[in-house]
Amino acid sequence: MLKRAVLGSGSSGNAYYMSDGETSILLDQGFSLIELKRRLARFDASVDELDALFVTHLHPDHVKGAGILARNREIPIHLHTKAIARDTGEFTALGIPPNQVVEVEVGEVVRVGAMRIFAFETSHDSPGSVGWYVDHPDERVMLLTDLGETTEEQKELAGKASVLFLEANYDEGMLEAGPYPRFLKNRIRSGKGHLSNDQAFTFIEESGFAGKELYFVHLSDMNNDHRLLEEQAKGLVSTPFVVCEKNRWYGTIGAAR
Numbered sequence: 001m002l003k004r005a006v007l008g009s010g011s012s013g014n015a016y017y018m019s020d021g022e023t024s025i026l027l028d029q030g031f032s033l034i035e036l037k038r039r040l041a042r043f044d045a046s047v048d049e050l051d052a053l054f055v056t057h058l059h060p061d062h063v064k065g066a067g068i069l070a071r072n073r074e075i076p077i078h079l080h081t082k083a084i085a086r087d088t089g090e091f092t093a094l095g096i097p098p099n100q101v102v103e104v105e106v107g108e109v110v111r112v113g114a115m116r117i118f119a120f121e122t123s124h125d126s127p128g129s130v131g132w133y134v135d136h137p138d139e140r141v142m143l144l145t146d147l148g149e150t151t152e153e154q155k156e157l158a159g160k161a162s163v164l165f166l167e168a169n170y171d172e173g174m175l176e177a178g179p180y181p182r183f184l185k186n187r188i189r190s191g192k193g194h195l196s197n198d199q200a201f202t203f204i205e206e207s208g209f210a211g212k213e214l215y216f217v218h219l220s221d222m223n224n225d226h227r228l229l230e231e232q233a234k235g236l237v238s239t240p241f242v243v244c245e246k247n248r249w250y251g252t253i254g255a256a257r
Contacts, residue, residue, distance in 0.1 A: 002139040004163065006250040007031070007039040009145075009217040014062045016143060016165060017045060018134060023113025024049045027132050027143050028056055029065040033072060036065060042249050047073055052112050054078045056122070057129035057146060058090040067094035076102045078110060080119055083128030106130065120154060122147040125192040139163055140211075145218045148193040150203050158207035166203065168216040168243075169194035170223035178223055188223070197229055201236045214241040221246060 007015040013030035017040065024045065029036065037047055052075050055063050070077050077096050081103040084091050104110060110117045114137055119130035124146045131154070134141040142158055144150075145167040158164055175185055175196075187193050195203070200216065203209075214237065216229060226243045233241055244250055 002136045002141070003043070004139075004141060004251070005043045005045075006165070006215060006217065006244050007036070008247070008249070009244045010219060010246040011061050011221060012246065013065075014145070014218065015039070015065075017043065018115075018141065019045065019049070020114060020136060020138065023051050023115060025051060025112055025115065025117070025134075026053045028062040029053055029069050030061045030063065031065045033065065033068045036069065039249055043251055050075055052076050052078065052110075054110075054117060054119075054132050055083070056131060056143070057124060057126035058083055058087050059126050059146070062146070063094060067096050070096045070100045074100065076100055078102045078104050080128040080130045081105055083126070083130075086127035120157060121151075123149050123151075123192050125187070133157055133161075141165070147195060148189075148191040150195070150199070155203065155207035158203070158209045161209065162211040163213045163215075164209055164211055165215045165217050166200055167195045167218045168197045168200040168224070168229055169218050170220045171197050171225070171228055174225065174228075175223040180222065194218070194220075197224070197232055201233070204237060204239075209239065211239060214239045215250065216241060216243045219244070219246065
């Protein structure tokens, strides 16, 4: 069985954990080492068990803890080649030991234990931004977050996935009525911004996702509400789902701490 957990999702930190009992990985590491250990412990997991980290992009809420993790646990840190080449300052500031950096291209398969992991491009205002797909004998897991628009390739991948972590960052009405300046509202809803609730629902429908678990992630503190999203999803989504609130931990469907 491939265990999985949302250790955190949102602007204050993101990390996703997966383990089949033999191999354990993280997708993103946006927390301090102490906080990461605390969150892993809730799932009877440990930093000492981690075999690899895969980074979606270099915004701090997704990667600020990558360097401290790497310096305390000698594991490979995988990033898209473009993220390193085009955002040198942000990457260098992380302080990841050079011998632990693994540059990967889109579509390049990385094998970690029984897992086959590859990146696909995402449209976001961070160079080299990607999503990750974990192909395991027990599950096919897709992480699709921090993007302003979706692609046919992403829909095809989601249609084959058994578990989907999908961004639903903002409600259009809340964003428009909220206090953000116009330029920031436009950035959020741009093609290199974030997915709205409506865009997430459209993606689910158009991809034909019919897996067994769906997690709505990366909700905005200001421009979304977990209760609103849950009510909207009840009428539109047939797959069992969980809306991931900030500062909560999620494992199997329905389990939150």
